Amino acid sequence: MNNRESLVNFILSVVKISRDEADQIANTFHPIEIEEKDYLLRENEISDDYFYLESGLMRTFLYNLEGEEITIDFFTENNIVFEITSFFNRIRSEAYIQAITKCKGFRISYEELNTLFHDKPAFRDFGRAILVKEFIASQSRNFGMINRTAKERYQNLLSIEPQILQYAPLKYIASYLGVTDSTLSRLRKKM
Amino acid sequence: MNNRESLVNFILSVVKISRDEADQIANTFHPIEIEEKDYLLRENEISDDYFYLESGLMRTFLYNLEGEEITIDFFTENNIVFEITSFFNRIRSEAYIQAITKCKGFRISYEELNTLFHDKPAFRDFGRAILVKEFIASQSRNFGMINRTAKERYQNLLSIEPQILQYAPLKYIASYLGVTDSTLSRLRKKM
DNA sequence: AAATCCACTTGACAAAAGGCAAGAATTAAA
């Protein structure tokens, strides 16, 4: 079922290392599956999963001061899924990571990741590249929030990651875009 | 003038290493000063400064599709200032980094940073911690944009980093908060 | 000192988005 080859290719697409070395790295990962609506991480836990998502759709969310659920981010196939803050700082997570559809992939722990960084210096560049990538994604989302109307943000999401709109319920998308359910519903109608 | 001791203390506050090692690291940095309104980085350049800001106030900004200047971030004293994307990916910057007030601090190049990472393994944790910190800052800004009104965002900035409001002109702050100058001016009046 | 420039303020109106509540539609449960 699980196909470690996709992980090898993902690693190779991020850093320039030999296939052999990428194989060795991929082999230290452990296959896991997460059922729809199950959690990879819950509030107050210390994240210990550095998870390569091979197939499926996930999201992180948390509760704001009004107790409303806010979707912070979606994760699609062929990405590393983890809660950076909790994972690297070894502190309790404020967020949840949840499978929207059934998910498959490979994980390693914090300890295993550090061992890999030590044993495979080239893999450090991988780790850094992932962090930089997440940072860029967060920044460009900020920029979008400032420079685009809700409608434009929706259209942008639609063109960039249509899979999300296909599987995620409207309310997840609405909070992710920073609008109410009603507003998103109306925007949709006008298109 | 320049006081390398503040850099040593900053390093020690981020990672657990000996003062001696922190001294050695700090000694590879080069002192620089940037005059008010001068740039550390311009659009289309490849960032080559990993800059510890000892004193002064800076900002990054870029132009949106309408040609308006959008302030992306402010940097206050005792922080690392750099354009993560351009610096680590060795690509042309879309953003500017500018001194709002006269700035002093210490810099190293991309090459020097990597040499340091190689020579001082403990410093790698520093590098990672800085990346994680920037990521958290970006995420919490996102969260604020979604969950707070412009007025609340302004009040939050006021309570967290009042120095910014003291030195940065209204228009920088307005675009940073994602509102027009007029709106920010009105919000201010009501307080 | 007059002219110029820039940052900021303000007014009048328009557009975007939210709040609330009622009603469809869909899904899950009994």
Place this chain on the structure above:
DNA sequence: TTTAATTCTTGCCTTTTGTCAAGTGGATTT
């Protein structure tokens, strides 16, 4: 299959924010 629970849509009205344009007040220049 009927009930119950969610999720989504929609109408009405309010609040927030934007747009445009005019005006004020400093600072700088000439």
